[in-house]
Amino acid sequence: MERIRLGNTVFEGENNVYLLQGDETVLVDAGVATDPTREEFVDGLASFGVTPADVDRVFLTHWHYDHAGLAGMIQQAGGATVHVHEADASLVSGAEASLIEDKALQQETFEAWQLPDGPREELLSFLEGHAELAGDDVDVTPFTGGDRFTVNGLELEAVHLPGHSAGLSAFAFEDDGERQAFVGDAILPKYTPNVGGADVRVASPLAKYVDSLVEVVERDWDRALPGHRDPIEAPADRAREIIHHHQERTERVVDVLDRHGACDVWTVSHHLFGELDTIHILHGPGEAFAHLDHLERHGVVEREATTYRLAVDEPEIEALFPDP
Numbered sequence: 001m002e003r004i005r006l007g008n009t010v011f012e013g014e015n016n017v018y019l020l021q022g023d024e025t026v027l028v029d030a031g032v033a034t035d036p037t038r039e040e041f042v043d044g045l046a047s048f049g050v051t052p053a054d055v056d057r058v059f060l061t062h063w064h065y066d067h068a069g070l071a072g073m074i075q076q077a078g079g080a081t082v083h084v085h086e087a088d089a090s091l092v093s094g095a096e097a098s099l100i101e102d103k104a105l106q107q108e109t110f111e112a113w114q115l116p117d118g119p120r121e122e123l124l125s126f127l128e129g130h131a132e133l134a135g136d137d138v139d140v141t142p143f144t145g146g147d148r149f150t151v152n153g154l155e156l157e158a159v160h161l162p163g164h165s166a167g168l169s170a171f172a173f174e175d176d177g178e179r180q181a182f183v184g185d186a187i188l189p190k191y192t193p194n195v196g197g198a199d200v201r202v203a204s205p206l207a208k209y210v211d212s213l214v215e216v217v218e219r220d221w222d223r224a225l226p227g228h229r230d231p232i233e234a235p236a237d238r239a240r241e242i243i244h245h246h247q248e249r250t251e252r253v254v255d256v257l258d259r260h261g262a263c264d265v266w267t268v269s270h271h272l273f274g275e276l277d278t279i280h281i282l283h284g285p286g287e288a289f290a291h292l293d294h295l296e297r298h299g300v301v302e303r304e305a306t307t308y309r310l311a312v313d314e315p316e317i318e319a320l321f322p323d324p
């Protein structure tokens, strides 16, 4: 298996595209649909003697533009089958607009988070400038968790790991006695994948994501191949670390409400992250929302319209997170 690194700096830094060569030419993920990334991608494939028209199948870990953007171009070049989880399928096919393009969803989300006018305008103009990164519409072939695919003698199992996006899926396989998985943005080596802002369609995003992290711990893969940066050699440890990180962040959210009284999502985000720019104006309050929502679902905070207040004196935050 080969890795093609794309220097996309638009969202989360360098993207990985994985190439599996054999009877079939198969890709896991495709980069963002900009001209420079397309060139890098085509050059990367060429260094392995492959053109986009040679690609038989593309497996997408999730709908985000930096993972799915070039899938339409690849499909147009040679008719590749594009597999994506059913929960993300309509965003990749173009049947449904994401927050990046859906004005009504933007309005509803930014009202719920109480985004002030300045940051809101900055974010809207950022999103407007990035809508084209979605690339061309794709004729998708949806799958569900547990589906299996045989690729050049390897058996890939789709493992649904929702949270960062509704349909995010890993593809697990065993090769040379090593149990590995392409994990997209389910876990990343350096920073924690955004939850709450990265896919606003996900209900109770933090609970879903933490459950997905527990699944990663239980799978105990020998190696995870992420959508960004280098392979993760101890995925279960990394998943535990991320659960712990979210527990600490939840404690910080409780601390903000304790010190400042009732707050809206934007105010909590401001206390956690300070000034934000570009996509972080989406991801910061998204994170704050995910944690407030988690606390609300456990009765630790009460929400009145867009304002959250502590409902419990000394909450046991540890009890809101698993310890796998």
Ligand SMILES: [Zn+2]
Pocket (backbone or CB within 6 Å): 062, 064, 164, 185, 198
């Ligand atoms: Zn992503």
Ligand SMILES: [Zn+2]
Pocket (backbone or CB within 6 Å): 012, 064, 066, 067, 184, 185, 227, 228
């Ligand atoms: Zn990503």
